[in-house]
Amino acid sequence: MIRLHHVPQSRSMRTLWLLHELGVTFDLLEWPFDKTLRSPEFLALNPAGRVPALEMDGRCLWETGALTEILCERFPEAGLGRAGQNAERADWLIWVHFAETISQHAAALTQQHEALYEDSMRSPIVMKIEAKRIEKCYQALETRLAGRAYLLEGGFSAADISCGQAVYMARHFTRLEPFEAAHAWYQRITGRPGFIASLPAGPGLYTRDYYEAWDG
Template identity: 55%
Template structure:
């Protein structure tokens, strides 16, 4: 049995989306975005006190990128991983892990807007991190604008876990930086957001969500 420990709207959403796409049986344990991630019990599953945490047949994992690689290798029949030797393997690895670059800037903005008290927030940090998000959006836009056949997704070979990972990071990032100025990235995000696996990964209970509002403007916006 696979058990995923999950905070809605956080990085664990990408693993939940992937599990939905793989169509494998799993148990979901939804955690609130509060101090419960730092309890002694949860730290045995994730030593940094972060989600996702994954249990699979008695073994434990606590890094989302590793989970994505492992699950795609364990369940290759769905074809959303790219195994060694595959044409898109290098690009798949790059984009799966690029999601973490994007997510780090989201994490900094989440800390500024949500975790810190208003008097401890930095307008300069917020503006810098939003600028970094736009740099990431520009990289996605450039990739999707490459004039090759079948550029509906990040990989030439079509939809993959790379779209899941980057798409989920963009889902979080849009709470701080709009995607409107990037037409190819916007069309791509809308395309992958139509998938049932994505819809089923969206938060159901607003009480446990990481974000209390749909958009957090930077100071001066």
């Protein structure tokens, strides 16, 4: 039995997309983005009080990068990982985990725009800095994707899922369109049924498609 504990549009969407691409049977349990994640019930699943939490093989696992590695190793026939001696293994690991570099900036902006309810709590400086940092992440993707359809020469992989989901969050704050190769790649991977199946059916973290810079 595989059960994913998920908040729509959060990092757990990365694991949800991967599960759909792997083609495995799983249960999905959605949680609200509120103090419920600090409840004893949820902390028994993920002691950090965050999603995702993945029940599999009689235990509960967490951390998206680790879950990506575990799931790709568990289901190698899907071809979404790059095993130990594969020539692309190091690049696969780099891009799987680069997703968190992107996500930390998107998370900071999510907090500024959505979690802080009073204007006095928000920082225009933080917002501008984090948006620029996302641009630098986009540039790293742009450089990598020049002349490539996917992040690895061997084709679509969990590295594309990891970075693609991080960009999905980041695009709420910083536009990807000026980065032509990265934008074309994003359009390519988000047309996949696995991505579409991972989109929220109802409300998620974000109340807007795009958040303009806030000047205080």
